Amino acid sequence: MIRALHRWPGLLALALLTILSLSGAALSVFPAAERIAAPQSQAGLTVAALASRIQAVYPGVEQVRRSPSGRITAYWFDQGAPGAAVIDPATGEGVASADPNQVERWLTNLHRSLFLGDSGRIAMAAGAAAMLILSLSGAALVARRAGGWRHWFARLRGPLAGRLHVEIARIAVVGLVLSSTTALWMTASTFDLLPDGGSIPVAPAEVSGETGFALDQMPTLRQTPVAELRELSFPYPGDATDVFTVKTDRGTGYLDQGTGALLAWADLTGWERVSETIYMLHTGQGAATLGLVLGLMALGVPAMGATGILVWLAGRRGRPRIRGNQPAVRAETILLVGSEGGSTWGFAATLHAALTEAGQSVHVGPMSGFAPERYARAERIILLAATYGDGAAPASAKGFLDRLSTLERAPDIPLAVLGFGDRSFPAWCAFARDVAAAAQAKGWPELLPLDTIDRQSPQDFARWGRALGDVLGIGLELSHQSVQPQTTTLTLVSRRDYGAEVQAPTAILRFALPRVPLWQRLLGGGFARFQAGDLIGILPEGGAVPRLYSLASGRLDGFIEIVVKKHPGGLCSGQLTALEPGDTIAAFLRPNPGFRPGRSRAPLILIGAGTGIGPLAGFVRGNARRRPIYLFFGMRHPNSDFFYGEDFPDWQDEGRLTRLVTAVSRGARPHYVQDALRGEATEVAELIRNGARVMVCGGRDMAAGVADALAEFLAPAGLTPAVLKAEGRYVEDVY
Structure with a gap:
């Protein structure tokens, strides 16, 4: 409801609002200029x-x-x-003409009435009303996205257009509410709709x-x-x-x-003083500085209009259109979605269609819009929840747990939670599990036990659908076909091969940067913007589920690079390691903002083994600011899989890499990366006590060993990996 209230006035009144805001911003300059010029x-x-x-x-x-x-x-x-x-x-003499500035007069007539008299004033009043609606609904959406009003300035993630839209709104919304409210007051006064009070x-x-x-x-x-x-x-x-x-x-x-x-x-009279204050707040007459501030905020309207259109277009592409979606107040089934990349919305569309065909009235919306007071006719609530990063809420579920925690009691409507994730990741369906646990703690009645879908499996989804149908007393067959992300063709330009001697073929594959259309540059979609640590998705020929690989390069490097090990029977890895320069693949980009070094000057401690070196090498290569970086790299044998071994000396000479410590697990004395950490425990502990950030990439067993080693020698300082994670100084990309 709030999203629709925000979207349609903005789209319909965009041209009028642009005129209103730009002319208002221009007029805000004149009071300040008049004050400066006046004797x-x-x-x-x-x-x-x-x-x-x-x-x-x-x-x-x-x-x-x-x-x-x-x-x-x-x-x-x-x-x-x-x-x-x-x-x-000082003299009583005239020093300048009293004739009105012609530009100011023209802009004033445009701003007040579009040169159309009373009908123009009514049109501009409608524009001011639309701006007020947009400002208030936009503020509610910003709070929802951030996870509540307390997190108004929380860090954002997602495409550039969406982040710009929200960042501008955070700053400009106060000024826009003030300008639109005072404009409506002045219009009402012009048409004698308010008492004179003089x-x-x-x-x-x-x-x-x-x-x-x-x-x-x-x-x-x-x-x-x-x-x-x-x-x-x-x-x-x-x-x-x-x-x-x-x-x-x-x-x-x-x-x-x-x-x-x-x-x-x-x-x-008091009424006259209120009216004069409102006039001053709107025009800046008598408060030139405030007028300039409001004028600057008004410039945010066309910027938000442009980014809002881009966000709307991106949303239409990334989310399936759900036909016959019922209002929440009339729906029997409330279906709420927590999704980051958009794939979970596709499952919601499939479930909505099947339930609707079975005669149910269904409403689909984001989990961030959870509002039990609106579910007057609801008989059940179903949550489809993906997980973001290391167990966090995905984009469309921000604030759900906070809102649930503030309720005095859970709804009496039975609940089912279905988690989506990848079983190979340690935070497997962690957010869905947190939601189910919070619901149970609140005493929320259960429709179905928590269930999970692995790697977008249609079979898992169909199995869960049959269980739901049994509870509802209807035959429910869910036949879901995943909509694959739009891909870009990448051409391999070079490869470096390792591991053949130990029967573990591995390659560093470098692809040329693809040509990026203008609309993707504006939206930040496709390969328009990426950094080392982001993910590249590749759908193998004959496969149904894309495989994700961490990028070892950023856009500024001028190429796309990944490290791939061929796994026995691995469909995607087999196809990738068979590529020759000139061959092509179809790929898509998925941002991974939770695994980035950040802009701090604090030292980085990078820990990885095997192909986990990929994004870590990308961080070192991109370290143009010469931030102190300490890299711990575990390998089987230096003659077979010392990935980037030829690059490290140059990076050290250039100041991009401060120190490299290696661990060889297949030598005469097997030595793992966690053992290398223990050997440097004093220096590592000192770096962490002084604010260093730890980044770990590689297999789950390696990551668990690293966490145990750090816990051992950090204990005297009262630190643990869990504490560092809570401080944002310990992040993992584990598979």
């Missing part, structure tokens, strides 16, 4: 002294005005001809009938600083019954032109 009042100058000076220069003066910027303008008649000028308060002093019953009292002797004018003046109107020449009218920041009064006496006075 400023002298300290302590009174209205009496100022009016006397102006009258001495322009005897036919009719009115003196002071704008919120401090500019003073006088209007007069000289032998029947009108005149006006910006006044220097006060006018009662006209004096009697005046002296005399004229000629000196301005600089009038008590009220002598007591009023110029800084408080808004307007001073002079009596009509020759009319002894007319009066001076003075308007200040405090109110309005009438002065006798023959005696200088104050005949009547009315203070500004």
